[in-house]
Amino acid sequence: MIIALAGNQNSGKTTLFNQLTGSNQHVGNFPGVTVEQKIGALISYSDVSIVDLPGIYSLSPYTSEEIVTRDYLVKQRPDAILNIVDATNIERSLYLTLQLIELQIPMVLALNMMDEVYANNGSIDSFALSNSLGIPAVPISAAKKQGLDELAETVLNAATKKTPPQRIDFCSGAVHRAIHAISHTIEDHADLCGLPARFAATKLVEGDELMLAALGLSDNERHMIDHIVSEMETEMDTDRESAMADMRYQFIEEACKISVVKPHKSKEYLLSAKIDSVLTHKIFAIPAFLAIMVVMFTLTFGGIGAALSRLMLIGVDALIEIVGNALVLNGYNQVVCSLIVDGILSGVGAVVSFLPIIVTLFFFMSILEDMGYMARVAFIMDKPLKSIGLSGRSFVPMLIGFGCTVPAIMSARTIPSEKDRKMTILLTPFMSCSAKIPIYSIFCAAFFSKMQGLAMGCLYIIGIVLAVLAGTAMKKVAFKGMPGPFVMELPNYRFPSPKSVLLLLWDKAKDFLHRAFTVIFLATIIIWFLQSFDSRFNYVVDSSNSILAGIGKNLAYFFTPLGLFDWRIATSLITGFTAKETILSTLGVLSGVSAAELPNALAGMFTPLSAFSFLVFVLLYTPCAATVATVKREYGSWTGAAFTMGFQTGFAWFAAMLAYQIGSIFV
């Protein structure tokens, strides 16, 4: 049995999903967090699955999430829909409810956040509301775990008995006549496609092109529908979409008049409004944002994170020494010692010692997100982003991109316009993801030690500035047109939940370690092998005679204009296509030093200028194999993914080349 969880963004779907299934999905005070459907079994009913769908406001195909959700509901036809609404803002939420009811799937309404409604002297007569809508309504509080048993029981009941919604007619007057006339006309086509006629008819009245195409109507039928709709438009004196919206809101207003006592504005809301008068202020907003970012980065890269990272490095080094000594003492073969110490331990160790920095950065980011500040940032950034032809919506993926490009690209699904989405996917990798942090830190420590924090900041900013330039250029060439409109609600500020923050930290740390011990582990072994043997598989002591050196020396020509002459550098950049951290482990393995000595070894390979051009290249070229796979999935084609990769690598090469060539004039 399958129960689909549908509702607006921020209505508490994921919170409810976690409670019902006992899982630990990420809950965000931030629209657009759930991008993929998640499935879990209902606690104590292992045969009942619950699917957490992306948050949507309507079943009209405005955004690709709405299409995903609609396709899922129409094609998979779950056994029941659990429609969750934010009871503090019920009128708006019911707009989706009315559309879901038309699908004629057994359905239950969960009135969530009742705790807040009661706390602010509101109330909802769920029986009266249930009567008006023709579906059961259960008041709950997902966060406070109230009413969940009754809700589960009601949904299971509706699903087993297959009770469809008792009422589908919410319309009156001219709209009513139009919907019914069209519904009769297309009934046979709708049956053939397995769509409820009533749902198809409403979509046609709204002018939904996808629906029109899906039904396969004859020319005559299309004309008839056009006539019916234009008759309705004349009678109602509005266009088709507003006529439908008016009809729905009118019904909702009537139903709520009987059953809802609106809560007054909550303390939280009033407090949020006060804070927002500063943080989203016309002039202070951006300086405040920059100040918050500076504090966050300084604490991460200069303070807490860096200190913890140094401790970790000492630990890793001690471990390498102990293991190395033990191997030698026990008389293990020289090749085995080299594999374990110079290969695996130095390679993986170089990466793992950055775990504290990454965890610290995510600690701050998740606190800001959980408090509700990140949603404000998207709102503040709408205007600057408009000037490069994107909307504030693109900011969410870009921001997630500072963590990891893969979920960032996935979250671009929340962007309604196709053009905005493609452009965002192309630009997101310019944001420095956390895998690049280890590389930046080591290079900045080795070459720009006097102004380490500043140098790190510059790299982040170079990425952003180049994204802006590339965006502006693309808008002129390939993605013409206005960005889509951006409407987003700002959730109330609240105290960050320790559970939510810890879960996110654990998730990120797990991800990072997982990469270190899979992709990077494997890459280290392969690189160690290629650099320890020559083409006749003899063990070589001097790695410049190895297979890898042979390959790297050929590749080095390609990087010569960038000031990167050493074959080891070229090799590390190639292995960097698998994952950015491998660059460090490759450099570590190839220079044959431990993580702590790496900065010194690098000083021999680079000049400050070539280090800079190297960093620019690293910043801009394809982040990792996982990103390429994700881009392929989102674009739906390898051509798109290959183009993205080519674009990024070409752009990176060109930018690094300019940096080096222009730099050499001055240095």
Ligand code: GDP
């Ligand atoms: P989704 O976007 O629909 O998945 O919503 P989430 O589950 O991520 O929740 C959005 C926000 O609402 C989070 O900050 C939750 O902590 C909060 N929330 C969820 N359920 C309740 C509830 O019953 N009462 C209150 N006061 N807050 C809730």
Ligand code: MG
């Ligand atoms: Mg969610």
